[in-house]
Structure formats: structure tokens, C-alpha cells
Amino acid sequence: MRLTYNKNHVGDVLLVTLKGATNPEYTHLDGVTVIKDNGETVGLNIFDASEKFSKDTLNSGLGNEAALEEINTVLEKAGSEKITPDLSPKFVVGYVLTREDHPDATRLNVTTVDVGDETLQIVCGAKNVDKGQKVVVAKPGAVMKNGLYIKPSELRGVESNGMICSKRELGLPQEEDGIYVLPESYNVGDEFKAE
Numbered sequence: 001m002r003l004t005y006n007k008n009h010v011g012d013v014l015l016v017t018l019k020g021a022t023n024p025e026y027t028h029l030d031g032v033t034v035i036k037d038n039g040e041t042v043g044l045n046i047f048d049a050s051e052k053f054s055k056d057t058l059n060s061g062l063g064n065e066a067a068l069e070e071i072n073t074v075l076e077k078a079g080s081e082k083i084t085p086d087l088s089p090k091f092v093v094g095y096v097l098t099r100e101d102h103p104d105a106t107r108l109n110v111t112t113v114d115v116g117d118e119t120l121q122i123v124c125g126a127k128n129v130d131k132g133q134k135v136v137v138a139k140p141g142a143v144m145k146n147g148l149y150i151k152p153s154e155l156r157g158v159e160s161n162g163m164i165c166s167k168r169e170l171g172l173p174q175e176e177d178g179i180y181v182l183p184e185s186y187n188v189g190d191e192f193k194a195e
Contacts, residue, residue, distance in 0.1 A: 001063030001085040002143035005049060014049035014058065016071060018042050018085050019141075020149030029078040041083055046074055063087060089191035090142035090150070092116060093182060094164070096133045105156045113137055113164065116189015123160035128178035136165040136180050136192045145171040170194045 004015040021037035031052075035043035049058060052074050057067040064087065072082040094113040102108035102123065109124050115137050122137070129135070139162050142150040146169075152161045167174035172194055174180075186192075 001068070001083075001087065002147075003057065003060055003063055003067060005058040007050065012048055012050050014044075014046040014053060014071075016044040016046065016063070016083075017143045017147065017149075018044075018083065020151065027080075029080055032074065032078040032080060034075075034080050041081070044071070044075075044083075046071070086141055090139045091165070091170070091192045091194075092137050092139060093186045093188055093190045093192055094120075094135050094137035095188045096129065096131050096135060096164075099129055099131045102156060102158060104158070108155060108158075110158055111164065113162070114188055115139065115162075120161045121159055122162045122164055123155040123158050124164045124179065126164065126166065126177075126179040128181065129164060133179075134182040134184065134186050134188065136170060136182065138163040138165055138169075144169060 002017040019042040021035065021042045023037055025036050027034045031047045033045040034041060046052065053070050057070050060067050063085065068087065075082055092115050094115045096111050096113050097119065098112045100110045102110050107125055109129055111122050111124055111129060113120050113122055138144065138150045140151050144150065150163055154160065164179045166178060167180045170180065
């Protein structure tokens with residue numbers, strides 16, 4: 001769950017992104033617009049946000065239990081069903097176990113990445129990805145800074161379950177091209193927080 005609040009440029013609206021949408025439908029309630037795709041809530045626009053939410057929620061960026069409780073209180077008052085998003089960390093430290101050439105694309109690599117609680121196969125186009133690296137992985141369900149929703153997909157016929165991130169994709173300054181290779185001091189499976 002990604003929370004976006006920028007009063008100066010957007011207005012007093014909290015934007016809640018849960019998933020990407022291919023065919024969104026909008027329901028306007030009292031101070032809330034609920035965005036659904038195939039009957040599932042994928043986003044919310046909550047108006048007069050500064051009157052309804054704590055500063056911690058408005059500035060959090062990524063939703064947590066406290067923010068979710070505040071959001072569900074607002075939804076209940078507006079007459080909408082509560083949301084129950086997966087709040088487990090979606091940006092984690094991964095360890096690249098293997099890297100192979102993609103069988104049908106010269107610029108893509110097929111990797112297996114240990115993210116602590118599971119191993120993910122991820123197709124990656126970065127030239128600098130290699131086995132033995134610690135990297136930042138956006139797991140399925142992650143919402144990137146640019147609004148891209150990460151979901152399981154197929155790239156040129158090969159299954160991919162996540163994304164190995166560059167600094168730029170994480171909203172960090174990036175001098176060199178390619179993925180963000182982390183120092184050894186990071187622990188596999190830990191949540192990655194861009195600072």
C-alpha cells in the first residue's frame with residue numbers, strides 16, 4: 001500500500017494505491033473516491049485529508065497498521081467497506097543465487113534471488129546483475145515511486161516474480177547505470193528503506 005500526499009501540488013487529498021488497474025471504476029462517496037477493478041478495491045482518493053489523518057499517516061509514504069486503521073475509520077464513516085491490504089515489506093534485501101542468459105532475449109537475464117522467506121525467479125535487464133550480489137528486490141505487490149505496480153508476469157516467455165531495482169527506481173540519486181548492488185553489511189530478507 002503506497003500513500004501519496006502533496007497538498008501544494010495535488011490539494012488536500014490522500015492518494016492510496018493498492019494495486020494497478022486495467023479497467024478502473026470510480027464510486028464517489030462522502031469525501032472519498034473508491035477505485036475498483038473487477039470488483040476489487042485498488043485505490044482511494046480521500047479528500048480533506050489534513051482533517052482526517054495524523055501527520056504520521058500523511059507523511060508515511062508506505063502504509064502501516066496505524067495508517068490502515070485511520071483509513072478504515074474514514075471508509076467506514078463514508079459507508080464503504082474496509083480494506084485489508086498485505087502490509088508485509090515489499091522492498092527487501094535479496095541475494096542473487098544464479099544468473100543465466102535469457103533463452104529468447106540477448107539483453108535480459110534470468111535470475112533466482114533469495115529474499116529470506118522464499119526464492120524468486122526474476123527477469124532483469126541490467127547489465128551489471130550477477131550471482132553473489134546483494135540487491136534490492138521489489139516483490140509482487142510493491143508499488144514503485146512512479147506508480148508502477150509489481151505483479152507476477154512473463155518477459156519473452158519466462159516467468160518473472162518481482163524486480164531487481166536500480167537506485168533511480170527507488171527514488172535515490174544514481175550516478176551509474178544498472179541495479180543497486182548493496183554492501184555486504186545488509187541482511188538478506190530485511191526490509192529495504194530508501195533513506
